[in-house]
Amino acid sequence: MSRRIDERTAAELLATFGPALGTRPTERRRPDGRNARLNQRAAPRRGFARPGHGWSPVAAPLQVYQAGTHEIGGLFPLLAASPLPAVGARMGYDVHSGGAFYLHPVEFVLRAICTNPNMILFGEPGRGKSSTVVAFLLRMMLTGVRTLISGDVKGEYTPLLHALGVTPIMLGRGSTARLNALDLGPLAARWDTWSTERQRDELDGVLGRWVQLLVALAEAQGYRPTVTDEAAVSAVLRQLLGVHDGYTNLKPITIPDVHKALADPDEQLWQELRFAGRRQFLDHLRSITDALANLISGPLAGLFDAATNFTVDWDAPIQSLDLSRLRTRGDQAIAVALTCLGSWSSLATDLQEDGELRIVVRDEIWRQLRLGLRAVQAVDSELRLSRAERKIQVLVSHKPGDFLSVGATGSQEVAIARDLLALCSIRVLLGQSTRVASELADVLALSEKEHEATTGWANDRQGRALWKIENRTGLKVQTVLSRIERQIFDTNSQLVSKPNPLPADAVSATSS
Numbered sequence: 001m002s003r004r005i006d007e008r009t010a011a012e013l014l015a016t017f018g019p020a021l022g023t024r025p026t027e028r029r030r031p032d033g034r035n036a037r038l039n040q041r042a043a044p045r046r047g048f049a050r051p052g053h054g055w056s057p058v059a060a061p062l063q064v065y066q067a068g069t070h071e072i073g074g075l076f077p078l079l080a081a082s083p084l085p086a087v088g089a090r091m092g093y094d095v096h097s098g099g100a101f102y103l104h105p106v107e108f109v110l111r112a113i114c115t116n117p118n119m120i121l122f123g124e125p126g127r128g129k130s131s132t133v134v135a136f137l138l139r140m141m142l143t144g145v146r147t148l149i150s151g152d153v154k155g156e157y158t159p160l161l162h163a164l165g166v167t168p169i170m171l172g173r174g175s176t177a178r179l180n181a182l183d184l185g186p187l188a189a190r191w192d193t194w195s196t197e198r199q200r201d202e203l204d205g206v207l208g209r210w211v212q213l214l215v216a217l218a219e220a221q222g223y224r225p226t227v228t229d230e231a232a233v234s235a236v237l238r239q240l241l242g243v244h245d246g247y248t249n250l251k252p253i254t255i256p257d258v259h260k261a262l263a264d265p266d267e268q269l270w271q272e273l274r275f276a277g278r279r280q281f282l283d284h285l286r287s288i289t290d291a292l293a294n295l296i297s298g299p300l301a302g303l304f305d306a307a308t309n310f311t312v313d314w315d316a317p318i319q320s321l322d323l324s325r326l327r328t329r330g331d332q333a334i335a336v337a338l339t340c341l342g343s344w345s346s347l348a349t350d351l352q353e354d355g356e357l358r359i360v361v362r363d364e365i366w367r368q369l370r371l372g373l374r375a376v377q378a379v380d381s382e383l384r385l386s387r388a389e390r391k392i393q394v395l396v397s398h399k400p401g402d403f404l405s406v407g408a409t410g411s412q413e414v415a416i417a418r419d420l421l422a423l424c425s426i427r428v429l430l431g432q433s434t435r436v437a438s439e440l441a442d443v444l445a446l447s448e449k450e451h452e453a454t455t456g457w458a459n460d461r462q463g464r465a466l467w468k469i470e471n472r473t474g475l476k477v478q479t480v481l482s483r484i485e486r487q488i489f490d491t492n493s494q495l496v497s498k499p500n501p502l503p504a505d506a507v508s509a510t511s512s
């Protein structure tokens with residue numbers, strides 16, 4: 001083994017961890033400068049070159065071994081364990097050191113290991129992305145952290161909720177649950193307790209989110225809204241909410257109300273927006289009005305356009321909005337539903353004010369990103385706010401291409417989507433095919449070894465992933481699921497048995 005000038009000797013290293021080692025004189029010099037030994041050599045330095053006489057290819061007492069540190073980890077006492085602190089969820093083990101691997105994104109930020117608490121998981125289907133998320137949230141529950149599954153497209157988290165005694169909210173076929181995309185949520189209940197200044201602040205925040213949501217939904221119908229559209233939507237929302245009436249009483253509103261105000265504007269509205277007349281207003285805003293009409297009569301009719309008729313127990317350790325029954329309505333409908341849920345859940349959780357940390361899981365995020373620029377912007381602002389709002393945003397996707405194909409090459413949405421990766425400090429890279437792994441290596445600047453780990457090692461077993469925390473060297477981690485976790489989150493079981501029918505309590509418990 002060659003020794004570089006700046007490396008420390010084994011004795012120096014051991015001295016760092018305890019009393020200094022005793023030293024033994026190894027050689028004496030004769031006055032004439034040549035080496036001398038006090039005792040007589042009993043055998044040549046490499047032993048006798050005869051079988052059974054201890055002959056060694058290198059000079060004793062140093063024996064040279066050649067092996068990777070992961071192979072001799074059990075023998076080499078100075079191998080460093082995972083450099084991350086042992087706080088939060090114990091996920092599994094770091095295969096290099098054999099030590100336990102812990103994850104607590106907020107602690108990582110507080111200890112300057114990374115700059116934001118958001119996580120993103122990439123991996124081919126079936127590699128264990130959702131299972132890794134489940135292991136994380138279940139173990140964080142032990143520290144009192146609650147979770148919101150913001151749209152469970154496949155209904156995979158539902159058995160987990162049942163196991164925890166929580167009834168998920170089901171939307172779609174067979175369920176009477178309705179969620180108003182423009183729900184005031186906890187805002188309505190708190191309104192009267194706030195000062196006028198606070199009311200104004202909160203209202204500005206809510207209106208901003210709703211405008212963003214409505215233009216994103218319009219864009220999902222193939223129309224790109226203009227700034228005038230945004231101004232009109234904002235004015236309509238203010239008028240409908242009764243903002244001009246002295247902030248005394250907030251009126252609940254729905255998407256059909258907004259559509260009606262745009263399709264049949266009163267004089268005050270078009271004058272406020274400086275249109276020459278009603279006709280000009282109608283002509284100018286025809287596209288966004290029609291785009292909103294599609295939400296009321298299209299495949300999502302009756303889901304997000306009526307008053308919310310269930311209450312969410314925010315004290316439950318986990319809440320989920322199960323969208324599996326929407327699958328028959330098409331990909332576009334699911335993407336729109338995810339956008340509505342994203343907006344609603346961020347508003348509702350922001351206003352919880354319980355001071356608690358919350359994990360927000362956005363599984364299958366690629367579906368939402370495909371809706372276009374506004375949907376990408378909505379996810380972007382959620383990720384940027386996570387530190388301020390004490391949230392750990394967890395995004396699950398298959399490949400970075402999902403982010404880079406949200407628009408034309410060089411478009412604004414692609415640029416923002418690419419930046420989303422930078423807003424997720426913790427990247428969990430499960431097994432990938434060679435082509436996708438090259439794309440990942442390129443986007444995340446992986447080293448050759450890290451690249452190889454995602455195409456080779458990580459593909460050999462489910463739950464294996466390279467954990468790349470910002471620019472630190474990736475850690476090879478095996479997530480370990482308990483027997484019970486495997487049972488309640490066995491997504492492969494759908495291959496052998498039919499999905500459960502709608503649980504009897506789902507409709508009744510979620511409807512009020």
Ligand SMILES: Nc1ncnc2c1ncn2[C@@H]1O[C@H](COP(=O)(O)OP(=O)(O)OP(=O)(O)O)[C@@H](O)[C@H]1O
Pocket residue numbers: 123124125126127128129130131132462463464478479480481486489490491492493
């Ligand atoms: N660490 C693990 N140990 C043992 N089994 C695992 C592990 N991780 C995942 N599995 C099993 O692998 C199967 C697929 O896992 P999972 O659904 O989490 O994959 P996924 O990557 O989310 O797939 P998809 O992209 O289709 O959503 C599940 O049945 C799960 O129980």
Ligand SMILES: [Mg+2]
Pocket residue numbers: 129130131363
């Ligand atoms: Mg999954």
